[in-house]
Amino acid sequence: MRKGKVDLKNCTIEELEKFVQDLGEQKFRGKQIFSWIHKGIETIDKMTNLSKEFRNKLKENAYIGNLAIQDRWISQIDGTRKYLFLLEDGHIIESVLMKYDYGNSVCVSSQVGCRMGCQFCASTLEGMVRNLTAGEILDQILMIQKDIGERISHVVLMGSGEPLDNYEEVLRFLQCIHHPAGLNISLRNITLSTCGLVPQILDLAEKMLPITLAVSLHAPNDTLRNQLIPMNRRYPLAVLLNACKKYAEKTKRRITFEYALIQNVNDEKVHAKELAGKIKGILSHVNLIPLNPIEERKWKGAGQEKARQFQKILRERGIEATIRRELGRDIQAACGQLRRKHIKQKETEIQYQKSLPGEAGSSNYS
Ligand code: SAH
Numbered sequence: 001m002r003k004g005k006v007d008l009k010n011c012t013i014e015e016l017e018k019f020v021q022d023l024g025e026q027k028f029r030g031k032q033i034f035s036w037i038h039k040g041i042e043t044i045d046k047m048t049n050l051s052k053e054f055r056n057k058l059k060e061n062a063y064i065g066n067l068a069i070q071d072r073w074i075s076q077i078d079g080t081r082k083y084l085f086l087l088e089d090g091h092i093i094e095s096v097l098m099k100y101d102y103g104n105s106v107c108v109s110s111q112v113g114c115r116m117g118c119q120f121c122a123s124t125l126e127g128m129v130r131n132l133t134a135g136e137i138l139d140q141i142l143m144i145q146k147d148i149g150e151r152i153s154h155v156v157l158m159g160s161g162e163p164l165d166n167y168e169e170v171l172r173f174l175q176c177i178h179h180p181a182g183l184n185i186s187l188r189n190i191t192l193s194t195c196g197l198v199p200q201i202l203d204l205a206e207k208m209l210p211i212t213l214a215v216s217l218h219a220p221n222d223t224l225r226n227q228l229i230p231m232n233r234r235y236p237l238a239v240l241l242n243a244c245k246k247y248a249e250k251t252k253r254r255i256t257f258e259y260a261l262i263q264n265v266n267d268e269k270v271h272a273k274e275l276a277g278k279i280k281g282i283l284s285h286v287n288l289i290p291l292n293p294i295e296e297r298k299w300k301g302a303g304q305e306k307a308r309q310f311q312k313i314l315r316e317r318g319i320e321a322t323i324r325r326e327l328g329r330d331i332q333a334a335c336g337q338l339r340r341k342h343i344k345q346k347e348t349e350i351q352y353q354k355s356l357p358g359e360a361g362s363s364n365y366s
Helices: 013-022 028-039 052-061 134-148 163-177 198-207 222-228 237-251 269-279 304-316 337-354
Strands: 068-074 081-086 092-100 103-107 111-113 128-131 152-157 190-194 212-216 255-261 284-290 321-323
Touching: 013 028, 068 134, 081 134, 092 134, 103 134, 128 163, 134 152, 134 163, 152 163, 163 190, 163 198, 190 198, 198 212, 198 237, 212 237, 237 255, 237 269, 255 304, 269 284, 269 304, 284 304, 304 321
Parallel strands: 103 152, 152 190, 190 212, 212 255, 255 284, 284 321
Antiparallel strands: 068 081, 081 092, 092 103, 111 128
């Protein structure tokens, strides 16, 4: 985003090939640059298989945008790591590393903030600031990979933001991340979570990308879902589920329905039965997540017993359902909470500085 220059981290291999050709170089140099970028180098000078002359020419026309680690928490229980990253324009985003038996998975943000307005979610409380570029989404993975010194094999687009509201950049990100000359992460190991943007879901179905689609349902009917997820007023449940059905039929990929259990709101037997009736026949399974309470809202998460009861009812009706294991309990924070904490802390610091005697704006000496 630096004026007049191209961020090399934000380019697909085809774009880099064209870019180097426009600079009078041979096409294969594009692939070399792509490889370097995806190895995580931070400056053009580290591309040692390019001549010094060409590197200088590159520097005149391009740069590598880099995130910086602002803060990091490591769970002593299970090794989960939460990161706050600083973007080049001073905004903050968060990402999470989760360690599983099958490999390392990173949960990335796709926007700074979010404009979806889901009532239980911390990411959306201050609205959306801006979309992330494909390069900024990618860099969350590159930075974490470097920080832990181990390969990242799985990615979930489930951090702050609505990935389908930043569709173009997310598609570019997907195009880059699975390229064999880059991180080579299989699209099958990538999960994209959405609160239900129907046109993009249908477009994804047409594109036949073998990613896993996760859809945040959280309610079995429009009355309840309208209250929790404003996007439901635009795309009501029947329309959304119809799109999900088409997606599953077209791609033969099983959809994950996410359902955050909120105490006394959506966690009763009647909700489980209604949900089972609505999603029956769609190639899918349900992921039950006890709500992670945020301090700005009154809601609490349902207890284990309620979660198991909900799961049992779904299973009895032939719907596969799992209860999500909570990782990083000791470093807490649902989506967006760490970022918010950071913003609040900064506000307090600014207020504190403003009130210091003798500082600019103080009237102590009048
Ligand atoms: N915008 C996308 C992805 C980001 S949120 C979406 O809505 O799917 C990733 C998941 O976390 C979504 O299912 C979201 O509904 C859920 N979520 C948000 N806040 C939560 C909270 N406080 N407790 C539990 N799940 C939450």
